[in-house]
Amino acid sequence: MNNLMTVLAASALILYLSSFRFGYMAYIGALFHLGLNAALWISTGYPPFIGGYGSMVFFSFLLALKSFITIPVKLKKYMVLAAIVMLAASFLMPHKTVKIEAVLASIWLGVHVPLFFLGYLSLTTAFIASFLKDNEKFEEREMGFALFFCFAGLLTGAIWAEVSWGKFWGWDSKEAWALSTWLFVASYFHFTGRNEKRLALFAAFISMVMTYLVISFILPGMHSYIR
Amino acid sequence: MKDKSRNLAGYGLFGLALTIEVAVLFFGGSPQPFYTTPFKALYFALTVLFALIAIVLCVRREMLAGFIHFFIAIFLIFYGVNEALFVWEELPAKNINSVSKDLIKGPIRVLAHEHGDSERLKNQDSLTMLYGGKLTYSSLNHPARFEKDVKLLVTGDGETVLVTQSVNLDELTVMSLLIAALLGLFAFARRSR
Numbered sequence: 301m302n303n304l305m306t307v308l309a310a311s312a313l314i315l316y317l318s319s320f321r322f323g324y325m326a327y328i329g330a331l332f333h334l335g336l337n338a339a340l341w342i343s344t345g346y347p348p349f350i351g352g353y354g355s356m357v358f359f360s361f362l363l364a365l366k367s368f369i370t371i372p373v374k375l376k377k378y379m380v381l382a383a384i385v386m387l388a389a390s391f392l393m394p395h396k397t398v399k400i401e402a403v404l405a406s407i408w409l410g411v412h413v414p415l416f417f418l419g420y421l422s423l424t425t426a427f428i429a430s431f432l433k434d435n436e437k438f439e440e441r442e443m444g445f446a447l448f449f450c451f452a453g454l455l456t457g458a459i460w461a462e463v464s465w466g467k468f469w470g471w472d473s474k475e476a477w478a479l480s481t482w483l484f485v486a487s488y489f490h491f492t493g494r495n496e497k498r499l500a501l502f503a504a505f506i507s508m509v510m511t512y513l514v515i516s517f518i519l520p521g522m523h524s525y526i527r
Numbered sequence: 528m529k530d531k532s533r534n535l536a537g538y539g540l541f542g543l544a545l546t547i548e549v550a551v552l553f554f555g556g557s558p559q560p561f562y563t564t565p566f567k568a569l570y571f572a573l574t575v576l577f578a579l580i581a582i583v584l585c586v587r588r589e590m591l592a593g594f595i596h597f598f599i600a601i602f603l604i605f606y607g608v609n610e611a612l613f614v615w616e617e618l619p620a621k622n623i624n625s626v627s628k629d630l631i632k633g634p635i636r637v638l639a640h641e642h643g644d645s646e647r648l649k650n651q652d653s654l655t656m657l658y659g660g661k662l663t664y665s666s667l668n669h670p671a672r673f674e675k676d677v678k679l680l681v682t683g684d685g686e687t688v689l690v691t692q693s694v695n696l697d698e699l700t701v702m703s704l705l706i707a708a709l710l711g712l713f714a715f716a717r718r719s720r
Binding site for chain 1: 530533534536537538540541543544545547548550551591592595598599
């Protein structure tokens with residue numbers, strides 16, 4: 301199964317790269333990428349958004365999908381590039397199959413985690429858009445989605461925490477950083493100046509990357525299930 | 528003037544986010560610092576500040592910004608009350624021995640634990656009860672004394688956990704949410720004038 305997944309990932313990467321020359325290749329690449337997600341799910345027995353490797357494969361797939369829809373044309377190739385970087389980076393993560401914690405066998409896993417991924421997806425899109433000119437309205441719309449989805453993620457996470465850990469909030473390192481990411485996104489909507497807005501967007505993006513990829517590795521916490 | 532107040536509120540949120548991140552990096556996500564008196568005073572001041580800013584923003588028809596501040600104020604009240612009720616979690620284990628020994632009935636919930644225990648408890652082959660009874664505790668945030676039914680259990684893995692009867696939204700939390708909702712209604716009423 302591991303060999304099959306490596307072939308699927310490599311094929312998706314090559315097809316995404318060739319899409320810079322032949323645009324339609326990105327769609328075929330996304331099919332291989334979908335296959336990779338499915339293979340990962342079947343081989344591990346849990347959804348692909350758990351653990352470092354799985355979540356990066358899943359998130360890069362979302363980035364590629366997003367490039368196909370509601371994106372200004374000049375932004376599409378950068379979204380595909382982000383998907384390529386993310387998928388390539390996933391090779392750096394250990395992807396062994398491990399027994400997952402009993403606490404993750406909950407309906408809330410399928411609600412809380414995807415909501416955050418949608419929020420992160422919008423935040424990443426806004427971040428990329430901020431480098432291109434005349435995209436302020438699009439950027440603001442994406443930040444609005446990020447505000448909503450991260451809020452919904454925090455809310456559902458709090459409910460799940462109450463069910464599993466006995467309290468809504470515990471200042472766990474990851475949940476505190478997720479809250480601060482949301483606060484940065486919220487500050488974006490308060491600022492009126494362009495420079496302040498960009499500052500808030502950059503801070504939110506860096507905070508998101510830290511929350512998603514770094515915090516679990518450098519700080520112990522209740523969210524450190526599979527690294 | 529309107530832009531100034533919005534920018535100020537933005538910097539407030541930005542600063543709060545940075546403070547949380549630095550605090551978590553510094554304390555490693557431990558809730559211990561949040562039980563100290565200076566923090567409680569700061570916490571109370573922050574809650575009031577956010578509620579006031581929310582009202583001001585709504586009155587100035589900055590509805591999204593106002594809503595965000597209301598959410599934070601509600602969150603702070605909600606969390607504060609929740610922590611005030613469960614502050615006994617931080618009591619050392621020896622204090623638990625001094626309470627009466629009435630066995631408890633009904634659903635239980637893990638409060639002092641490693642992560643995932645409530646789920647793990649369900650999957651345990653054996654559970655030995657060390658102690659079951661009532662724990663009386665007083666909160667530093669509220670003068671009233673509270674009483675909770677508790678159990679001390681040893682799991683098949685040899686881990687000791689403290690569990691208590693399931694408590695959902697209790698009166699104080701509901702009351703604080705109502706107050707926050709009333710504040711929100713007040714702000715919206717002012718806006719519609």
